[in-house]
Amino acid sequence: MNANDGGPYTLGLDIGGTGLKASVLDKNGHMIVDRVRVPTPKGCTPDQMVEALAGLVKPLPAFDRISIGFPGVVRNGSVVTAPHFGTEIWRGFPLQQKISERLGKPARLSNDAEIQGLGIITGYGLEVVLTLGTGVGSAVFAGGRMTPHLELAHHPIHKSETYNEYLGALARKKIGNKKWNRRVLRMIGIVETLLNYDMLYIGGGNAANIDKEKLPANVKIESNDMGIIGGLRLWDDTVWKSARDIGRGGD
Numbered sequence: 403m404n405a406n407d408g409g410p411y412t413l414g415l416d417i418g419g420t421g422l423k424a425s426v427l428d429k430n431g432h433m434i435v436d437r438v439r440v441p442t443p444k445g446c447t448p449d450q451m452v453e454a455l456a457g458l459v460k461p462l463p464a465f466d467r468i469s470i471g472f473p474g475v476v477r478n479g480s481v482v483t484a485p486h487f488g489t490e491i492w493r494g495f496p497l498q499q500k501i502s503e504r505l506g507k508p509a510r511l512s513n514d515a516e517i518q519g520l521g522i523i524t525g526y527g528l529e530v531v532l533t534l535g536t537g538v539g540s541a542v543f544a545g546g547r548m549t550p551h552l553e554l555a556h557h558p559i560h561k562s563e564t565y566n567e568y569l570g571a572l573a574r575k576k577i578g579n580k581k582w583n584r585r586v587l588r589m590i591g592i593v594e595t596l597l598n599y600d601m602l603y604i605g606g607g608n609a610a611n612i613d614k615e616k617l618p619a620n621v622k623i624e625s626n627d628m629g630i631i632g633g634l635r636l637w638d639d640t641v642w643k644s645a646r647d648i649g650r651g652g653d
Contacts (some may be wrong), residue, residue, distance in 0.1 A: 406434045407566050412637060413465040413507070414630035416514060417472050419444060419536030420571065420607070423456050423630060426465050431521070435463060437627060452504050459505065468507050469633025472497060472512035475537060475551055477513050484554065485566070486536055494600040495612055510636040512645055514629055515539030516548055518605050520641065521632025522624050523581030527600030530593060533629070534586070535606035537566035542597065547644050559589065574608060583613045589645040590621060605629065 407428040416423040422440050425433040426565035440458050443450055448573065474489070475482035478500030483489045518541070519531035525546030532554075533539035540554040555566045567573060569589060574582040588600065605624040614623055633639050 407432060410466040410637075411464065412634050413462065413468045413505070414460060415459075415468065415470045415501070416633075417451070417455075417470065418514070418518070418607070418630035419473055419628075422454060422458050423454070424462060425627075425630050426463050427631065427634050431631050433627070433630070435611065436438045437630060439643065442486075448481075448492055448497065451487070452497075452500050455501060456504050465507060467637060468501060468505060468509035469517065469636045470501060470509060470635065471496065471517035471629050472511060473514045473535075473537070475553065476511050476513060483553070497533070510642060512534065512636060513541065513551055516541040516551070516645075517632040517636065518624070518629045519543055519548075519603070520635040521628035521630075522603045524601070528597065530597055530599040530602045531624075532593070532602065532604050533606035534569060534604060534608040534612075535571065537570045538589075539606065542599075548641075554593070560585075565589065571608060574611065576585075579580070579611050582611070583616070586612055587616060590618065594618075626648035632636070 407430045409429055412427045414425055414427055419602060420442055422442055423437055425437045426435055428434050438458060442644055443454055474484045475484055479496055481492045481495045481497055483493035498509050502509035515531055515533045517535055523529045523543050529543045531541040538555045540552055542549045542552055556564050559565050559568045601626045602621045605626055605628055608624055609623050
């Protein structure tokens with residue numbers, strides 16, 4: 403928890419396949435209260451998600467606006483894919499509007515890995531963000547600008563296994579940290595060959611299980627709190643216009 407630098411105050415919502423997290427940020431992106439977290443409801447429907455988030459934020463201080471990170475593809479404020487919750491029941495759900503109406507404040511919605519990236523990137527060169535949690539999230543930034551969303555999570559990485567299946571939370575629990583870390587290094591090599599990035603940042607709840615000593619010099623582990631903190635930058639109109647131009651969200 404940091405000192406309060408004043409408003410406007412932004413509620414940051416980080417929706418994950420395992421947990422729902424939130425805090426309130428001051429105008430400089432400092433959390434003015436400790437992050438709160440609850441488990442994500444099993445088999446969560448859209449309406450159940452909205453109610454769970456409303457319950458999560460009840461103890462938090464007042465806020466002026468909302469930033470939402472969602473683990474899937476979003477466009478024009480609505481969900482396109484929701485791999486952790488069931489895409490069919492989520493497809494087309496106007497999550498941005500529904501949360502705004504439920505909490506009574508304007509909201510902006512983007513992919514969760516991209517929001518995390520907004521809290522991390524320097525704005526120079528080609529920067530890639532990967533989140534390792536329930537599954538694998540990805541975001542690519544060129545000169546500080548979002549590029550069209552790349553769903554690495556559903557692409558094959560080893561035989562018929564996708565990134566989610568090869569590196570997700572279930573895989574780590576099944577094979578153990580040592581073997582999982584070898585898979586992380588293999589993923590890093592593939593992503594570097596694919597994108598030739600300048601910097602790769604790895605976040606998400608399972609980033610804490612990575613052996614940092616074996617990472618290349620241009621790979622950094624970042625705090626999972628960036629999934630909340632990065633939400634402040636959705637309210638930078640230049641950033642938001644860039645996001646809207648490539649179809650991530652809309653007022």
